[in-house]
Amino acid sequence: MVHFPASRHGLALALASLCMLPATHAVAQGNAASDAYPNHAITLVNPYAAGGPADILARALARQLETRLKQTIVVENKPGGGATVGGSVVARAKPDGYTLLLGTSATHVVTPLMEKIAYDGIADFSFVSVVANQPIIMVASPALPANTLKEVIAAAKASPGKLNFGSAGAGGATHLAGELLKQRAGINLTHIPYPGAVPALKDVIGGQVQLAMLNLSATQAFLKEGRIKAIAYAAAQRSPLFPDVPTFAEAGVTGAESSTWYTLAAPKGTPPAVIETLNKAVAAVNADPEYQKFMATQGVELMTKTPPETLTFVQQDLNTMKPLLKSLNLTAP
DSSP: OOOOOOOHHHHHHHHHHHTTSOOOOOOOOSSHHHHTOOSSOEEEEESSOTTSHHHHHHHHHHHHHHHHHTSOEEEEEOOOTTTHHHHHHHHTSOSSSSEEEEEEHIIIIIHHHHSOOSSOTTTTEEEEEEEEEEEEEEEEOTTOSOOSHHHHHHHHHHSTTTSEEEESSTTSHHHHHHHHHHHHHTOOOEEEEOSSHHHHHHHHHHTSSSEEEEEHHHHHHHHHHTSSEEEEESSSSOOTTSTTSOBTTTTTOOSOOOEEEEEEEEETTOOHHHHHHHHHHHHHHHTOHHHHHHHHHTTOEEOOOOHHHHHHHHHHHHHHHHHHHHHTTOSOO
16 A cells, blocks of 8 residues: 645635534543543644645544543644655654644655655654555546456557556555556556646646556546546555546456545654543544545545554555565665
8 A cells, every 4th residue: 555645725625524524521530640641632643745635534533532631732734855844843853742743654665765765764753553544546548448447458568668657656556556566557658747736637638648556536527527538546455536437456456545644643752641532532523424424525535543553554655565575776875
């Protein structure tokens, strides 16, 4: 599984909708130590710029956690460095539970493998939970004759390198999802990196690129309008938003599942009682039917795992990405 980055107008509408969600009771605390936490405002660092899919998730999650924890949560955007600027801020923070990170594969796995950075993407964090997942979908220009993944693969094999695919950035989840598909399907597609999903989508709509690998949240409005067409999901199962679109595995390509996942993480050494309190709060948020409904409209799949399960999840992503990046000559020297 893999990560990366919605307009400000979309964000405002999403947050306005979220404000209508009902408040629920606070999570009970396990012992005296957790009873004392939190007693002042918490900072949630988002390692991406304002207005994107990660920002919508961060602010929605923060508002809901405030209800459960009975404390203010301030979202701070710290973009840059392949999502490691924000990661570095949290890795260096005091391990008291008052500085948290909305982490991604980029923060914890991909960029640390590609570059020498100031922290260890796994060892320098105490993971709270996986909180959400955004499927990656292959979309195509309406002008492309191929309508299924099998047809795309057949066209790619007939003319190696002729078909191209856009992504939201070199080295990001959407790029790596395309590279993983190329490996598993045994095809050659030419990668065209873009500085985000929006410019990539413009060129798919205009026919400058035939295909793109992007987050479902970025493409759903264009799919509904018929300005682009869906080919297949790089996910384990179909999305309820577009249930007629098959997965890569259903189209005959196994082992190519990729997504943009998000975790909640704290600095290494954060007290276990604090991590437990946060984990219970995340579980309560993700179990709320209204929150689930809201997130579904954003193309976000909610996930909840225990801290040990989250650590295993991130390590498994590392095990997948390391050989892939090495094969692409993208690992740090």
